[in-house]
Amino acid sequence: GIQVEQSPPDLILQEGANSTLRCNFSDSVNNLQWFHQNPWGQLINLFYIPSGTKQNGRLSATTVATERYSLLYISSSQTTDSGVYFCAVKSTGTASKLTFGTGTRLQVTL
Amino acid sequence: SAVISQKPSRDICQRGTSLTIQCQVDSQVTMMFWYRQQPGQSLTLIATANQGSEATYESGFVIDKFPISRPNLTFSTLTVSNMSPEDSSIYLCSDGPLLLRGLGKNIQYFGAGTRLSVL
Numbered sequence: 001g002i003q004v005e006q007s008p009p010d011l012i013l014q015e016g017a018n019s020t021l022r023c024n025f026s027d028s029v030n031n032l033q034w035f036h037q038n039p040w041g042q043l044i045n046l047f048y049i050p051s052g053t054k055q056n057g058r059l060s061a062t063t064v065a066t067e068r069y070s071l072l073y074i075s076s077s078q079t080t081d082s083g084v085y086f087c088a089v090k091s092t093g094t095a096s097k098l099t100f101g102t103g104t105r106l107q108v109t110l
Numbered sequence: 111s112a113v114i115s116q117k118p119s120r121d122i123c124q125r126g127t128s129l130t131i132q133c134q135v136d137s138q139v140t141m142m143f144w145y146r147q148q149p150g151q152s153l154t155l156i157a158t159a160n161q162g163s164e165a166t167y168e169s170g171f172v173i174d175k176f177p178i179s180r181p182n183l184t185f186s187t188l189t190v191s192n193m194s195p196e197d198s199s200i201y202l203c204s205d206g207p208l209l210l211r212g213l214g215k216n217i218q219y220f221g222a223g224t225r226l227s228v229l
Contacts, residue, residue, distance in 0.1 A: 041200050043220040098218050100153040
């Protein structure tokens with residue numbers, strides 16, 4: 001099946017700093033979503049972005065499907081950004097199955 | 111965005127017992143999905159709950175351990191049977207494509223999860 005690797009696995013930032021999270025996938029996809037899992041375990045949808053670039057406030061994402069990677073940018077980070085960030089993809093050949101990446105654990109400190 | 115209600119939100123259970131988790135979505139969907147997240151790990155798909163047919167299980171998961179029901183297009187249950195401490199995880203349900211064609215939903219949403227601890 002498709003492999004989804006995220007980097008870095010862990011990240012510590014001071015409040016106000018910027019960061020870039022990466023998601024690499026091993027096969028062509030027709031669906032890519034970024035999620036934020038807060039400390040209570042809730043998965044929050046950030047972006048649906050199988051290709052192109054999107055922005056939502058301090059967050060933006062870019063997916064280059066032909067090169068099989070996606071990037072999530074966090075600017076002016078805040079302590080509320082702490083948690084785990086997952087990308088998840090659906091391979092073109094596997095219909096509705098959403099496969100999650102390994103995750104990036106982010107801690108934003110004061 | 112979809113509204114997905116999951117309960118219980120958490121439970122502490124004794125080894126050897128079973129727990130049934132319920133998931134309700136606010137729209138009719140063709141499939142619902144159940145995931146497991148072990149401590150410190152990513153999410154792994156357990157099975158796809160199909161309305162009107164047997165659930166489809168992923169490699170490493172079996173029906174005897176994780177029986178699933180899907181009585182209608184908005185509801186599903188997952189049972190964790192004969193529990194052991196290794197079953198301590200967060201269990202999450204998710205919605206799938208909308209039943210009604212033409213509305214084309216690609217975004218998948220998740221319930222708040224059930225945090226299970228087995229003693």
